[in-house]
Amino acid sequence: MSLSKQQINELEQNLLKMKKQLEEQQELREKDESLQESTGEISSYDNHFGDMGSELYDREMAMALDENQEETLEDINEALQRIEEGTYGKCVDTGEEIPYERLKALPYAKRTVQAQEKADEEGKTDDYEIGEPSFVRKGEGKYEDSRMQSVDEIMETHGNASNKGEDA
Incomplete structure (x- = not known):
């Protein structure tokens, strides 16, 4: 059943x-960030590493929240555009209500x-597909971190000082 005009308006x-x-939240955060930058310390010379780590964590968290809010704002704008076009309430993949x-x-x-579940399983989000993370390689049916290798794997790949010249 299609959405009524009253439902769409709501x-x-x-x-x-x-x-x-x-x-409004973005505006407040931008003002807060500019205030922090203008009153921030000039040098981190006397700061403890733990303090700098906490500050880095806070900045990364703020960046992640900003990115999430930007994506949500983009989704909202797309939904408003679909309302204008008369396609709101229809699945972009299947056309179903x-x-x-x-x-x-x-x-x-x-x-x-x-x-949405199917798109998530296939690794699709909106207009692009999620690629493989840079340090990850596919193993036997699972993902493995290529940075994590056993000593035997490293020696097999690169050799060691005692057998390095034997192949040459």
Whole structure:
């Protein structure tokens, strides 16, 4: 069953409210960051390594949150665009109707639950596929970290000082 105009209007208002909140949060964070930068210490000479580690962790956490909010904001803008185009509430992969209950919980959903699960399994997110992380290689049905090798594997690959010249 298609969404009614009243349901679409309600969901659009929710999307606009979410968008406004995210934009306000971004603005506050940007002001906070610029204030931190202007009052920050010039040198880290007298800082303890633990303090610098905590500061790095805090910055990485803030960056991850920023990235997540930017992605959510992008999803919200795409949902608002779909409302304008008249395609809101239809799965972008299958064309099936997205249930109102799902849209009420996640107004910027672009897929049905089943299509989203399939996209997640295939490693697809939106317009691109997730590639293999740089240090990871496929092993026998599992991922292995190529940085983690046993001594035997390293010697087999690179040799050692005592047998290095034997092959030459």
